[in-house]
Amino acid sequence: MGDAGVKQTVSTPDSPAEQDSLFSMTDLFLISLITGLLTYWFFFRKKKEEVPELPKISPVASPVRDSSFIEKMKKTGRNIVVFYGSQTGTAEEFANRLSKDAHRYGLRGMAADPEEYDLSDLSRLSEIDKSLAVFCMATYGEGDPTDNAQDFYDWLQETDADLSGLRFAVFGLGNKTYEHFNAMGKYVDKRLEELGAQRIFELGQGDDDGNLEEDFITWREQFWPAVCEHFGVEATGEESSIRQYELVVHTDVNMSKVYTGEMGRLKSYENQKPPFDAKNPFLAPVTVNRKLNKGGERHLMHLELDISNSKIRYESGDHVAVYPANDSSLVNQIGEILQTDLDTIMSLNNLDEESNKKHPFPCPTSYRTALTYYLDITNPPRTNVLYELAQYATEPGEQEQLRKMASSAAEGKALYLSWVVEARRNILAILQDMPSLRPPIDHLCELLPRLQARYYSIASSSKVHPNAIHICAVTVEYETKTGRLNKGVATNWLKNKVPHENRSKSLVPMYVRKSQFRLPFKPSTPVIMIGPGTGIAPFMGFIQERAWLKQQGKEVGDTVLYYGCRHENEDYLYREELARFHEDGLLTQLNVAFSRDQAEKVYVQHLLRKNKENVWKLLNEGNAHVYVCGDARNMARDVQNTFYEIVAEFGNMSQPQAVDYVKKLMTKGRYSLDVWS
Amino acid sequence: MVPVPGSLSSAELSCFTCSPTDLSELLKKGTKESHDRATNTQFVKDFLKGRIKKEVFKLATVALYFTYSALEEEMDHNKDNPVFAPLYFPLELHRREALVKDMEYFYGEDWKEKIQCSEATQQYVDRIRHVGQHEPELLVAHAYTRYMGDLSGGQVLKKVAQRALKLPPTEEGIQFYMFENISNAQQFKQLYRARMNALDLDKNTKERIVEEANRAFKLNMQVFDELEKTGLSLADEAQDGGVPVHDGKGDIRKCPFYADKLGGTAGAGCPYHTAMSLAKQPLVQLILAAWVALAAGAAAWYVM
Numbered sequence: 001m002g003d004a005g006v007k008q009t010v011s012t013p014d015s016p017a018e019q020d021s022l023f024s025m026t027d028l029f030l031i032s033l034i035t036g037l038l039t040y041w042f043f044f045r046k047k048k049e050e051v052p053e054l055p056k057i058s059p060v061a062s063p064v065r066d067s068s069f070i071e072k073m074k075k076t077g078r079n080i081v082v083f084y085g086s087q088t089g090t091a092e093e094f095a096n097r098l099s100k101d102a103h104r105y106g107l108r109g110m111a112a113d114p115e116e117y118d119l120s121d122l123s124r125l126s127e128i129d130k131s132l133a134v135f136c137m138a139t140y141g142e143g144d145p146t147d148n149a150q151d152f153y154d155w156l157q158e159t160d161a162d163l164s165g166l167r168f169a170v171f172g173l174g175n176k177t178y179e180h181f182n183a184m185g186k187y188v189d190k191r192l193e194e195l196g197a198q199r200i201f202e203l204g205q206g207d208d209d210g211n212l213e214e215d216f217i218t219w220r221e222q223f224w225p226a227v228c229e230h231f232g233v234e235a236t237g238e239e240s241s242i243r244q245y246e247l248v249v250h251t252d253v254n255m256s257k258v259y260t261g262e263m264g265r266l267k268s269y270e271n272q273k274p275p276f277d278a279k280n281p282f283l284a285p286v287t288v289n290r291k292l293n294k295g296g297e298r299h300l301m302h303l304e305l306d307i308s309n310s311k312i313r314y315e316s317g318d319h320v321a322v323y324p325a326n327d328s329s330l331v332n333q334i335g336e337i338l339q340t341d342l343d344t345i346m347s348l349n350n351l352d353e354e355s356n357k358k359h360p361f362p363c364p365t366s367y368r369t370a371l372t373y374y375l376d377i378t379n380p381p382r383t384n385v386l387y388e389l390a391q392y393a394t395e396p397g398e399q400e401q402l403r404k405m406a407s408s409a410a411e412g413k414a415l416y417l418s419w420v421v422e423a424r425r426n427i428l429a430i431l432q433d434m435p436s437l438r439p440p441i442d443h444l445c446e447l448l449p450r451l452q453a454r455y456y457s458i459a460s461s462s463k464v465h466p467n468a469i470h471i472c473a474v475t476v477e478y479e480t481k482t483g484r485l486n487k488g489v490a491t492n493w494l495k496n497k498v499p500h501e502n503r504s505k506s507l508v509p510m511y512v513r514k515s516q517f518r519l520p521f522k523p524s525t526p527v528i529m530i531g532p533g534t535g536i537a538p539f540m541g542f543i544q545e546r547a548w549l550k551q552q553g554k555e556v557g558d559t560v561l562y563y564g565c566r567h568e569n570e571d572y573l574y575r576e577e578l579a580r581f582h583e584d585g586l587l588t589q590l591n592v593a594f595s596r597d598q599a600e601k602v603y604v605q606h607l608l609r610k611n612k613e614n615v616w617k618l619l620n621e622g623n624a625h626v627y628v629c630g631d632a633r634n635m636a637r638d639v640q641n642t643f644y645e646i647v648a649e650f651g652n653m654s655q656p657q658a659v660d661y662v663k664k665l666m667t668k669g670r671y672s673l674d675v676w677s
Numbered sequence: 678m679v680p681v682p683g684s685l686s687s688a689e690l691s692c693f694t695c696s697p698t699d700l701s702e703l704l705k706k707g708t709k710e711s712h713d714r715a716t717n718t719q720f721v722k723d724f725l726k727g728r729i730k731k732e733v734f735k736l737a738t739v740a741l742y743f744t745y746s747a748l749e750e751e752m753d754h755n756k757d758n759p760v761f762a763p764l765y766f767p768l769e770l771h772r773r774e775a776l777v778k779d780m781e782y783f784y785g786e787d788w789k790e791k792i793q794c795s796e797a798t799q800q801y802v803d804r805i806r807h808v809g810q811h812e813p814e815l816l817v818a819h820a821y822t823r824y825m826g827d828l829s830g831g832q833v834l835k836k837v838a839q840r841a842l843k844l845p846p847t848e849e850g851i852q853f854y855m856f857e858n859i860s861n862a863q864q865f866k867q868l869y870r871a872r873m874n875a876l877d878l879d880k881n882t883k884e885r886i887v888e889e890a891n892r893a894f895k896l897n898m899q900v901f902d903e904l905e906k907t908g909l910s911l912a913d914e915a916q917d918g919g920v921p922v923h924d925g926k927g928d929i930r931k932c933p934f935y936a937d938k939l940g941g942t943a944g945a946g947c948p949y950h951t952a953m954s955l956a957k958q959p960l961v962q963l964i965l966a967a968w969v970a971l972a973a974g975a976a977a978w979y980v981m
Contacts, residue, residue: 033975035968087727088836140726147727147841514769516864521763521875625871668701669871672864 069117070124073110079130080109083119085137085149085184091173094216095136105224105233107132115148119155122197126165130231132200133166135188138173143180153184156191164196167230171204171219173212181205201226221407245348247442250364253345259362261373263323263509266362274311278453281323281509282310284469286497289506292472295570299475300534302459302574303494305508308467316461316541317517317674320469321453323509324490326378330428331371337431340441342368348446360446367441375448377427378489380420385427385447392443395436402437424480433482454490455513457629457674459537461545469510472537472573517627517674523549526557526624528615530639532564532593532604535630536573538674542627543578547586558618559586562604564593589614604635605642615643616650625670632675643671700883701870704821707887711894716830720901720908724834727841733908734842735783740798740900741853742776747802748819749773751809760814763872768858769865770824775852782849797903801896808889814882817873818889822897825869827854828862 069081080102084095092111099109107130125131140146145153170192172185182205189203204219206212262268264279276282288304305320314320335342347363361374371377387406393399405416419425427448431437460470475495476488497506519542520527527546529539539561550556561578565571572592581587591607608615618624626643628636640662648658665671697703715721723729749771755761780788794802808815835854844850859865878886 033971035971087840088833089840513860514858516859516861516868518868521872525875667867667870668699668874669867669869672867 067116067118068121069112070121070127073128073131076108076110078108078110079128080107080132080134081125082109082111082134082136083114083152084111085114085135085146085152087138087140087146090212091136091138091146094171094173095134098134098136098220101220101224105228107227107231107233113148114152115150119152120159120161122166123161123163125167130233131167132227133168135168135170135185136173137170137184137188139175139178139180139182139184143178143183145184149184153187156188156195159195162196163192164198166192166197167200168192168197169199169201169203169223169227171206171216171223173206173208175208177209181207200230243443243446244351245360245442245446246351248347248349248364250345250347253364257364258345259365259369261325261369262362264362269509272310276310276312277511278321278513281321281511282307282312283507284310284510285503286499286506286508287468289495289498292573293571296567298571299477299495300571300573301471301473301475301495303471303473303497304460304465305469305471305510306467306503307469312469312512314458314462314469314512315514316458316463316519316545317538318458318515319455319513320458320471321455321511321513322490322494323373323453324451324493326372326375326451326489327487327492328372330377331368334371334377334428334431335367335441337428338438338441338444340367342366342371346442348442361450367445370445374451375445376451377448378486379449380425381427381430381448383416386416386420386430388443388447389437389439392439393434393437395434398434398436402434423482424478424484424486425482426486429480429482429484451489457515457517457538458512459540461541461548463548464544469512470537470540472534472540474534515674517629517672519545520625522557523554524557526560526618526622528560528562528618528624528626529629530562530604530608530627531629532562532635533571533630534573535628535635535675536563538629539627540574540577543581543587547581547584550586556586558588558622558624560589560591560618560624561587562591562593562607564595564602564604564607566594566596568592568594568597603638605638608639608642609645612646612650615646619647619665620651623670625672626665627672627674629674630676632673632677636673636675698880698883699870700817700873700876700878700886703883703887704818704873704890708822708890708894711891715894715898715901718898718901718905720905725837727837729838729841730908730911731842732911733904734838736795736907737904738776738779738783738850738853739792740795740904741772742780742792743794743798743802744805744900745772745776745823747805747809748823751805751813751816752820754809755813755816758813760876760878761816763875764817764820764869766869769856770820770859772827772853775855778852779850795900795903797896797899801900804892804896812889814878815886815889817876818886819893821873822890822893825866828856828859828866832862 073079073081080099082095082099084091086092086095092113095111099111102109122133125133137149138146170185170189172182172189174182174185185203185205189199193199201223204215204223206215206219257266259266260269263281268280269283272283273280274282284305284307286303287306288302290302292300292302331342343366345364345366347365348359348361349363350358361370365374383406386402390399390402390406393402401415401419404412405420406412420430423429425433427444456471456473458469459472460468471494473491473494475491476486477492478486480486494508497508500506517538523546527542529542531537531539543559543561546556546559563573563578565573572594578587578590582590589611591604591611593602593604593607595601595603619626628639630636643662644655644658647653647661648655651658651661653661662671749767752761752765752771753767756765756767780792784791805819808819831854835851838844838851838854839846839848842850848855856862856865
């Protein structure tokens with residue numbers, strides 16, 4: 001392009017003709033040329049280069065990048081790879097957990113989808129020091145591999161690779177009800193050995209028909225010691241355990257950004273916005289809180305929550321969920337025993353940046369708030385918590401005891417059962433009874449499970465009380481083997497929610513969870529309600545509703561109640577209300593059993609038996625619906641057995657036929673349960 | 678009225694253990710064969726194995742959208758009609774809103790313009806409309822066929838879909854399968870059956886309902902077949918023309934060709950296409966033109 005020689009800088013004009021302008025023609029030309037070239041370079045050239053490159057990288061399994069797990073392991077410093085043959089994600093989850101475990105033993109693992117890699121690289125795994133390949137293989141259908149393991153399966157069958165130098169172990173996921181139980185797991189285990197690989201731990205065979213999770217945990221707990229023995233590493237938690245979260249203490253924080261007990265959005269308790277649900281509970285003022293029983297040691301109560309202006313709707317039979325708070329004295333004691341200032345504002349941030357769960361509970365917040373509103377501090381801790389805490393016990397005997405209780409050895413399990421579970425030791429009790437155990441409070445906050453909402457069957461009908469939700473509950477309080485007094489979190493918290501003139505003093509964060517416990521569609525259908533003790537709750541709602549329907553002029557069928565309590569003069573709940581309904585003719589039958597008012601125990605099932613002819617008539621001719629509410633363990637079972645008896649006798653059936661009949665009633669929604677244990 | 682023990686014939690005896698008049702039982706028995714046939718179609722078998730192309734899954738979601746929109750509209754119209762009222766559970770069951778969310782995820786904000794009702798789906802929709810408007814006593818058959826299934830096997834499909842299509846763990850794309858207002862599917866089905874049995878129907882109507890349910894299964898299978906065919910033709914397309922830049926294996930997110938995440942708007946593909954579309958943009962063209970002009974000017978200057 002001619003003489004495009006580099007000119008002087010623009011401040012020095014070249015020819016007399018251009019002395020007056022800042023740039024000469026030549027300079028202008030050069031500048032635009034350079035600009036043009038640069039424009040071309042940055043906007044176009046790069047892309048054109050990329051296009052031809054890409055076809056090289058893709059499909060064919062090339063040594064570069066993704067398809068070599070060996071390269072990936074080397075790059076990220078891993079020595080253990082856990083492949084998973086997974087269809088619904090269970091095997092994948094197990095693989096992830098195993099790869100995370102490796103940390104504990106100074107090893108580094110990664111989970112891998114066999115479909116994404118070239119498995120023939122297994123012969124190269126020995127290039128990595130202390131390497132190990134683990135396989136979590138699910139069996140699908142007729143002994144088939146899962147989809148993502150199909151290629152691996154094909155390769156295993158066809159190959160004659162030499163896998164000597166490869167160490168492996170296999171955990172199979174299967175189901176004993178299928179003919180080819182764990183076929184895939186068994187095949188991989190056998191075939192790898194045939195190809196020369198070295199098995200370092202026996203094949204695990206999980207059974208989904210039994211308890212797959214337990215099978216996995218049991219296998220895993222023996223697997224790792226075997227691995228450690230093989231590699232000569234320490235199989236203990238002597239090394240610092242893996243924290244999932246990192247503590248950040250805030251010294252200078254804007255208090256308006258700190259959580260004070262909300263479940264979801266910050267300040268959602270100050271600025272309440274419908275719709276209200278589990279993540280956004282409504283703060284309902286308590287308008288009534290009265291004791292229901294007239295005597296005895298227990299405390300049974302009736303509460304009314306005001307839901308006006310909340311847009312919350314409910315139907316009788318639904319459940320109300322409440323978010324309780326832990327007893328402040330319990331929280332304070334934990335703070336004292338761990339010598340922490342509970343009002344420190346902190347955040348626990350997830351070290352895994354890719355995780356969706358940034359914090360274990362809403363952060364930033366204070367330890368006090370966390371222990372009061374977010375964490376469960378009253379249930380006996382699970383074994384994994386004890387395992388993690390063990391490292392903080394300075395006295396060897398205590399540390400050993402903690403490790404033992406967390407192990408899967410029979411002796412350890414028995415110790416855990418008696419010392420923790422049966423003795424009902426909560427975390428404070430454990431800290432008190434093990435004086436050398438003083439974990440940092442933030443690690444404890446990471447380990448404790450979240451405080452769960454509690455559900456109560458609503459004891460009112462929305463037709464009669466559209467703006468209120470009634471609760472009927474008994475406070476839980478008992479003395480443990482260690483002489484401590486344990487109290488139920490929610491029931492004691494509710495007990496202390498006394499109505500105030502200033503309504504904001506007694507608020508209950510709540511929401512409604514729809515249930516399927518419903519009155520029959522047609523009011524004329526008879527109902528048999530069986531609800532001793534606090535099991536009467538939903539039936540108060542049912543009865544109120546039937547009364548309302550009658551008022552509306554509808555034809556209402558037989559409304560039969562079987563109720564039970566200990567003493568007529570002590571804990572006969574809603575006695576007056578029920579008497580009134582009975583007098584008004586709405587409650588067709590009011591059958592009450594007082595279990596402890598005479599020598600022999602009399603329960604609801606005895607009353608049912610006494611009325612068996614009538615019960616059968618209602619069931620068989622009246623098309624009645626049966627409802628059972630209350631204790632799951634004994635009462636529900638006893639009542640069900642009584643129904644089998646009645647059906648067998650009056651329906652003239654054998655026992656198995658009677659059982660079938662009742663089961664059919666359940667399937668067709670004519671025998672419903674709202675029970676708890 | 679207590680039967681004398683031993684006086685009943687076995688026929689009468691067996692009547693105590695079954696209620697052949699309950700609609701819920703008539704439907705279950707009467708559609709068993711159709712149900713088995715439907716779950717054994719190639720489409721469903723493949724789906725259960727996780728063998729489903731993303732494009733086909735999207736089209737299936739579209740089909741569901743049209744079907745449930747029609748069904749739920751007809752149910753809304755009949756909510757006070759005693760032949761349907763006991764089964765009206767909009768809060769618990771209705772899927773339309775969830776399907777709209779899934780459509781937004783798969784097709785973007787302007788999903789409405791991108792979708793159309795396929796032939797088999799239209800036939801299904803037409804039948805639902807006819808029933809809703811002219812034979813509402815049969816509407817229960819359609820509700821039963823879809824919702825009971827969704828609450829049963831549908832839950833398995835959700836997990837399979839999530840895995841097979843590598844959908845995000847935050848549950849986008851499968852909102853259809855999530856019944857947020859049903860805490861216990863089994864209990865809800867029991868309630869639903871009680872409601873079906875609360876309908877006042879004569880024997881003839883019950884038989885017609887069973888017949889309609891079988892028809893519903895058939896219409897569903899026609900949609901499956903259509904989806905199956907579409908899936909096969911899609912496979913053919915991928916094989917001819919163009920650089921096979923992604924063979925369908927492995928984690929698509931790691932593929933350098935795909936600039937945006939899964940499920941994003943269609944169109945943004947490999948850099949070559951990006952460059953070409955870039956070249957079509959006015960600013961780029963301006964720079965190009967300016968540069969050409971300068972170069973031309975320079976050439977002219979040099980020559981003159």
